[in-house]
Amino acid sequence: MKVANGVLLRAATGEDLQGVVEVGRRTWPATYAPIAGKDYVAMGLAKWWTADATVPAIRAGRVTVAEFDDEIIGMTSVGPLDGHLALWKLYVLPEYQGGGVGGMLLRAAIAKAKADGYDELRLSYLDGNDSARGFYEHYGFVETGRESSGSGVPDSVWLKLTLEDGTHG
Template sequence: MAGVTVRDMTLDDVPGVGALEQQLFPIDAWPVHMFIDELSQPETRRYLVAETSDGIVGYAGLMCIEPIADIQTIAVVPDYEGRGIGSTLLRQLIGEARHRGAADVLLEVRADNPRAQQLYVRFGFEQIHIRPRYYRDGVDALIMRLQLAEPDTDGQHATEEGQP
């Protein structure tokens, strides 16, 4: 990922992220105030941006309320797809979920987005449910889960080794 820096999103990033959100998800774009609201909750949220000399080219966010972490959003500008940016953002969110003590990471992905689905499967996510007509244009959402921990024999959670 030469020339790409991943860092925490700040309020200064919100206008640029909001513009990308409108461009990338015109039907389901979050309003800018939602990003501001998310950034105001650092005790349960973490948002990242990926940037190059061209500006912000990707962003992602996680909500974690133990024992569940939920990937709220992940996006990469089409011209920058295939360079490992989405994988890097996802890896960092999974790491954050582990750090915050989550047992599972959940996400919704459009049923008509096989590229994103393949990324999640590579990281060990499995489809567990379908939300019919979840998106505004009527497309189903696939609910996917990555299990970070399994119960020990004593009922406690043990972190799995060898996850990406």
């Protein structure tokens, strides 16, 4: 759905907790069940899409939401990693994918990382998530390595984007 004109990006607040968690609950099964299985989806939702896992990131100002028509339709979550910035989460509700919202969220994360002085933005996607890889390559990300997750789960593929003018060490 093309909605980019009416989409507001803003830092998440405590009141967005339910909406943020809902993005995970509605996006993960469609994204990961086909490539990693239902158990992986259940594990990820229980580990990374709970209040306990989300509230600290919101409080730290690391979660950005995309709001449309009073609904949270996408989100990002970032955090420091080895002196660089990691994009830990970038998800858009299935019915809004392909409408420009993910690009808005990624461009905003890149701009904020640059403004904060980071030299690299890093992220990983699950091997087999080819649409995510294509999306990130579209923005210039390149592969830096792979990490086995064990027990039949596809590898995590790490990508990075070098940010110009970064001074963070």
